[in-house]
Amino acid sequence: AQTVTQSQPEMSVQEAETVTLSCTYDTSENNYYLFWYKQPPSRQMILVIRQEAYKQQNATENRFSVNFQKAAKSFSLKISDSQLGDTAMYFCAFPGAGNMLTFGGGTRLMVKP
């Protein structure tokens, strides 16, 4: 069975600084996708970024980028120039059989002014 682990239940960062959220996973698959979702206080689930495992280049979406280490099964999210609106829960997710997403336990990020 697939597992996804987020080892940082809570983190904080000063506005305009950079923060990295960790995620590790376990799978026997060779080609797969990984996702980061953001859940602000409004509780919506918003896709932040997607990484394809066979692509060596790390995905980037504006201030959000990933550090994907396939051999280590690590998929961390870097947020640059943090903004107050980045305050949210962040979930790492791995899709498996039946399109089922396996989620990590989440990291609560607080951006401080």
Place this chain on the structure above:
Amino acid sequence: EAQVTQNPRYLITVTGKKLTVTCSQNMNHEYMSWYRQDPGLGLRQIYYSMNVEVTDKGDVPEGYKVSRKEKRNFPLILESPSPNQTSLYFCASSTWGTDQPQHFGDGTRLSIL
């Protein structure tokens, strides 16, 4: 506007009183699923459906039922709710394929007393 609509957003009810949470999507997606979110556990899948009249269990199906009579609708039924089903519930939809991000509804907060 492309969206997944859940109703109700909040519900407080009592043990044993049957309830239904509705979910509808307007994107013609084949795949729909239900998740529950509990602190520290992330989101866990309850049931999913790959198309009309095709449903299957996720990781935590006990105490829940679903049906998929129409492509756009995927209601979640709690025949005899119990307090351990108090949770935040999300419906999601996507086109088929593990590379496809899932679109989430706004969530339903259920409290079973």
